Amino acid sequence: MPSSRFDRTSWPSAGPHRELLELLDAVHVRNGSRSARVVGRAMHVSAHRVHEIGRGAALPADEEQVRVLLAALAGGGATEQGTTDRAVELFVVARRERDGAGPWPVHPVPAVWGRCGTPAAGTGDGAPVRGRRPWSGVVEAVRERTRRLRGPCRSGPADRRRDGGPSGS
Template sequence: MPLRRFDRTSWPEHGPHRDLLDLLDDVHVHHGCPSERVLARRLRTSTARVRDVVRGRALPGDAVGIRDLVAALTAQGRADPATADRAEALT
């Protein structure tokens, strides 16, 4: 089955939000592209909320914290601290 990357059609062209989405996408691909449904289960939130964040329509917030999202993107459920710090700085 081919890897399914995030839909980028709503991503901003540049800026910190774009840099954050690129970082999340890199982690996502590196860890086998878990589906939005899998991410939602790991985060205990709705698939629609995850979809809005990874497609660039919303920023991570209380419902989906950036560190939790980065951790959910990994198969182990833990994020590299430097990656999580970078993601938090871009939020």
């Protein structure tokens, strides 16, 4: 079977991102050089995403994705704790170097959502995603514009009938 090693043409010349890629490549080769498609299936991401990470065009999304990537590259087998810790450490430093900030807080995800995309009472702080949320201002602006255009939220057919809309039956 031909080896499907990571494409090194766009790797950084030095630094923590390069070290992270070398570590991931070593785990990848040591465990049979699985294809990006197989690794992506194990990670529940696209093969393109795995390819982008492997060639250095993107960093993993967060520390958890680094751990999942290592496990997938190892073929579901356990990686040494030191290897995992080193990969996470390199990821954090590479991310901080790239973004100039960090560490990134993890926001709890509410288990139950109420009307209009807001969490139900007592289900968390309202953060709909985990990790950094650089788009949160954009999301709020879109929600506000949608509220202005549509009016108040409607919860179902009874509200539509009351407002003079179609009965929905």
